[in-house]
Amino acid sequence: MKFSELKLPEQVMKGIEDAGFVDCTQIQAETLPLALSGKDVAGQAQTGTGKTAAFLVTLFTRLLNQEKQGDKQHPRALVLAPTRELVVQIEQDAQLLGKHCGLSVQAIYGGVDYMLQRNALREGADIVIGTPGRLIDYLKQKVYSLSKIEALVIDEADRMFDMGFIADLRFILRRLPPFDKRQNLMFSATLNQRVMELAYEFMNLPQKVQVTPEQMTAERVQQVLYHVGRKEKFPLLLGLLRREGMERTMIFINTKREAEFLNERLMANDFPCRMISGDVDQKKRMRILEQFKEGKLPILIATDVASRGLHIEGVSHVINYDLPQDAEDYVHRIGRTARAGAEGKAISFADEDGAFHLEAIHEYIKEKIEVEWAEDDLFVHDYKRSKPKHKQLEVKTHGKSHQHPHARPGEATGNTAPPKKKRRRPAKKKPEAGSAQPGTAAN
Structure with missing residues (x-):
């Protein structure tokens, strides 16, 4: 199937052409007709098969075809991913595919400027892509609201379980509009029992699509x-x-x-x-x-x-x-x-x-x-061993600088003389019974 055979908005098709996409991959060919018709989809496919493009094309098409409700501050679509790297990758793909759509995209993840992302989210974005942790942080601060979400995507759902994000995921999903008031898409490398339980709980009768090749690894x-x-x-x-x-x-x-x-x-x-x-x-x-x-x-x-x-x-x-x-x-x-x-x-x-x-x-x-x-x-055995990373301590002696890698603060090094030992004073003898105390007269 070719992308041109799908009834896509002109703005989305321009983005697909910019990306150089012509033919749909198997997961795209099987999920896009269902997703574009408004149905919920739980899709399984191996890595590198085009799952990201499948749900981004669906999101852009849906948001362009429906009139925006509510104010600018509230996002219309939410994409959840388990890692920062995956969030950044999805955002880059979204900027490319959605270049002509006029929709704003904002990535939210930890490890970068906290206030910068907070202010960007407060100003408003049509599509928010993020990891659960920081999204929950801003949500509790009421920086944004999930009340106007029209479409939800959960990417790498099995990884969410593996990385212990399931509690955070449920926290977010329970604050979305009812599942029948939004479109839900879930993609995962495996659709095991845990993932499908999540799908049935938070999705509206999802269509299960599995693309499992004869060999699990890439052919080439x-x-x-x-x-x-x-x-x-x-x-x-x-x-x-x-x-x-x-x-x-x-x-x-x-x-x-x-x-x-x-x-x-x-x-x-x-x-x-x-x-x-x-x-x-x-x-x-x-x-x-x-x-x-x-x-x-x-x-x-x-x-x-x-x-x-x-x-x-x-x-x-x-x-x-x-x-x-x-x-x-x-x-x-x-x-x-x-x-x-x-x-x-x-x-x-x-x-x-x-x-x-x-x-x-x-x-x-x-x-x-x-x-x-x-x-x-x-086998190469004549390789260089890496040098130890300990810091060398510089000690100056007689106007010269010497390196002492194993010296401790206060330890004698170089030509300096060792510290003098303090002499111990002899203990005072107790006076014998009947003897006169110092400074007093004998009776």
């Missing part, structure tokens, strides 16, 4: 698995980076601490890279992502905060330095490459711990990852 991703010891992972990584000539590579790791350690070692060995995790400041995260998207940064190390919702074109390789504990996360991780019909390669390391997760991953993706055995010459 070449998957390779290396069985390697924990201590041999970094030497193998260096060998692969040198051999493969990876132009734009994402390396996934399970913990922030290990990500920092890997980032430091790669930098020490002349591989420019940056790291993002949930603890990194939001502005810094967005700056790093922009550098990666623009090709200024060849390697991006990330925890699973970057495994969903990010559309970065031209990612040539995805490396699972750690295999994920959740099989679904494996699909989302390798889905960062081979997007929009491109080709890519996903390389995974299975160490002593990661091997325990392989069976669940194979069962979930309904195929076995091809195993390759690394030859000895692929």
Whole structure:
């Protein structure tokens, strides 16, 4: 199906043309006819299949075809997403697709200027895209109202459960107009029992659409698995980076601490890279992502905060330095490459711990990852160890400056003399019985 076959407003079609879209993806072809007719939809599809465009086209069409009610302050549509990165990605897609619609879009998420977003929301926006936490914060302050919401979108619904947002999600949904007075769209990588219970509670008889291909992973991703010891992972990584000539590579790791350690070692060995995790400041995260998207940064190390919702074109390789504990996360991780019909390669390391997760991953993706055995010459053992990050303490002695990395404040260093020991005064003897006290006469 082509977008031109759908009865879309001219403003929306111009945005679709600007984005370069011609043919609908499978999830778009199956959900758009239902959603454009006003029905509620609960859609399932793997990552990178065009779910975002499906609900944005529906929102723009609905808001353009219906006359706005109420004042400017109250938003008309609400999009809920679990992560800041996904919110930013949706906003960027909305600005592109809705460029000619004359509708204002505002993103709300934590980690950026609090008052700036607060004032922007107070001034009013037609479509609000946000994470639950900060939306609730402004809602309690009565910065905006949800009383005029005409359309609701819940994106990555299964992730909402996984990240513990379900209580916040219910808090927001209970403050919307009745479910039969608005259109509701829900999209998720999986429509499990928990997600469908949420759909039946807050949606109006949703049409369930499942797009599940024969293989769970993207078709053009070449998957390779290396069985390697924990201590041999970094030497193998260096060998692969040198051999493969990876132009734009994402390396996934399970913990922030290990990500920092890997980032430091790669930098020490002349591989420019940056790291993002949930603890990194939001502005810094967005700056790093922009550098990666623009090709200024060849390697991006990330925890699973970057495994969903990010559309970065031209990612040539995805490396699972750690295999994920959740099989679904494996699909989302390798889905960062081979997007929009491109080709890519996903390389995974299975160490002593990661091997325990392989069976669940194979069962979930309904195929076995091809195993390759690394030859000895692929391992790089003469690499530089990263330097310790301790601060050196500068001590001046006789007008010269000396570095003492292990000195403590107040500790003797350099040529300075050790501190003199204080002499202990002898304890005073108690007077014997019958002896005269000092300063008194004897009887």
